[in-house]
Amino acid sequence: xxxxxxxxxxxxxxxxxxxxxxxxxxxxxxxxxxxxxxxxxxxxxxxxxxxxxxxxxxxxxxxxxxxxxxxxxxxxxxxxxxxxxxxxxxxxxxxxxxxxxxxxxxxxxxxxxxxxxxxxxxxxxxxxxxxxxxxxxxxxxxxxxxxxxxxxxxxxxxxxxxxxxxxxxxxxxxxxxxxxxxxxxxxxxxxxxxxxxxxxxxxxxxxxx
Amino acid sequence: xxxxxxxxxxxxxxxxxxxxxxxxxxxxxxxxxxxxxxxxxxxxxxxxxxxxxxxxxxxxxxxxxxxxxxxxxxxxxxxxxxxxxxxxxxxxxxxxxxxxxxxxxxxxxxxxxxxxxxxxxxxxxxxxxxxxxxxxx
Numbered sequence: 264x265x266x267x268x269x270x271x272x273x274x275x276x277x278x279x280x281x282x283x284x285x286x287x288x289x290x291x292x293x294x295x296x297x298x299x300x301x302x303x304x305x306x307x308x309x310x311x312x313x314x315x316x317x318x319x320x321x322x323x324x325x326x327x328x329x330x331x332x333x334x335x336x337x338x339x340x341x342x343x344x345x346x347x348x349x350x351x352x353x354x355x356x357x358x359x360x361x362x363x364x365x366x367x368x369x370x371x372x373x374x375x376x377x378x379x380x381x382x383x384x385x386x387x388x389x390x391x392x393x394x395x396x397x398x399x400x401x402x403x404x405x406x407x408x409x410x411x412x413x414x415x416x417x418x419x420x421x422x423x424x425x426x427x428x429x430x431x432x433x434x435x436x437x438x439x440x441x442x443x444x445x446x447x448x449x450x451x452x453x454x455x456x457x458x459x460x461x462x463x464x465x466x467x468x469x470x471x472x
Numbered sequence: 473x474x475x476x477x478x479x480x481x482x483x484x485x486x487x488x489x490x491x492x493x494x495x496x497x498x499x500x501x502x503x504x505x506x507x508x509x510x511x512x513x514x515x516x517x518x519x520x521x522x523x524x525x526x527x528x529x530x531x532x533x534x535x536x537x538x539x540x541x542x543x544x545x546x547x548x549x550x551x552x553x554x555x556x557x558x559x560x561x562x563x564x565x566x567x568x569x570x571x572x573x574x575x576x577x578x579x580x581x582x583x584x585x586x587x588x589x590x591x592x593x594x595x596x597x598x599x600x601x602x603x604x605x606x607x608x609x
Contacts, residue, residue, distance in 0.1 A: 346568040347516050350516040357525065391527040391565065427568065452515075 285464035285466050287438075287446040291417070311449065313415050313443040316459040318374070318402035321385040326372070326400045335467055337460070339436050339451055340409070340418050344387045346427045352451040353392060356436070360399055362461060368468055371399040374409050376420050376430050417448060438469075440462060442469040505584025508577055512570055513548075515584075516575035527565050529558040533591035541593050544582045545601050546608035549573060575602055 291311025298307045313328070320326045321433060338358055341349040356371060363369045376387060385401040394401075403409075406422075413420040415436040423431040438447040447463045449456040504571070516528050523530035531537065536558045537544065551569040555562055573581070579601040586593040596604070 344566060344568075347515055350528055351518070353527075354518065354524050388527070392525040 268359050290445040311445045318404040320400040320402050321389045322396045323382050326402050334370050336372050336439050337436050338372040340374045340376050340432050342375050342381050348452050352434050355451055355457040373401050375403045501580050505580035508581045511583050529563040531585055534558050537591055540594050542604050545578050545604040548578050
């Protein structure tokens with residue numbers, strides 16, 4: 264009898280220890296809203312969501328929020344002649360690119376913050392770092408639109424003549440889910456943070472909705 | 473003339489002090505070169521001098537450095553545009569100038585690069601560097 268109890272107890276303990284599915288946090292401000300569901304008013308949470316956008320990529324193709332429909336993506340802000348942190352960011356983003364090169368569930372999006380980065384400049388840059396626009400979009404657009412989008416991803420972008428290259432920006436990578444919510448922010452110049460990003464991407468890909 | 477023993481005993485001590493100071497000087501310049509590299513060069517040429525894809529040429533085991541050590545100082549100070557061929561690959565991406573660096577700082581960075589990352593190019597003297605910098609175009 265005692266043995267049975269011990270076995271039962273062990274089973275219960277082990278059951279309760281069963282690892283919960285890992286989920287990433289949802290970042291940004293949230294709001295409680297009242298929505299009508301099946302004729303009843305219920306409270307729902309409204310998360311910080313990336314709004315619609317319209318930019319143009321290295322192949323002169325329009326890139327909008329629809330491009331990323333049903334996908335998760337990693338995004339950052341850079342410019343091709345940036346002498347400070349960008350090459351390191353690109354070195355690290357290339358790690359993400361190489362790892363998920365053949366995985367259609369994920370895309371990369373880099374916004375240029377320089378007015379000089381025209382489509383041909385972006386195309387030449389893409390060629391030099393040997394990337395395909397099927398996976399990684401380098402986009403340009405109206406400067407104010409880019410700056411507004413940066414705020415949405417919690418990235419700082421300003422024009423500053425005293426900075427090397429003429430622009431000041433933070434080197435963060437943001438991980439965005441299928442519902443266009445921010446699920447992680449990483450220092451794009453730090454290989455350890457990018458290790459974490461690679462782990463988080465796998466968690467996000469395996470999350471049940 | 474015979475010197476008293478106590479005076480003779482001072483010589484080895486002086487010798488070692490000299491050695492110590494020499495070492496300190498050597499490591500200090502090496503260390504400054506390393507620090508300056510991290511500050512001004514590593515963000516593009518990377519910590520181990522590996523460069524970036526076909527965009528930024530490597531400094532590690534770079535044949536170009538062995539062939540053109542006298543051009544390094546000018547490129548550090550004034551940057552570079554146009555094509556450059558390193559280890560069989562052609563690169564064409566502008567490098568910005570670093571006008572804020574002094575001759576001494578450029579000397580230390582140059583020697584740090586020439587003797588690290590697998591490069592075994594003979595170091596340049598300060599006189600050579602100042603001469604290199606006078607002939608930049």
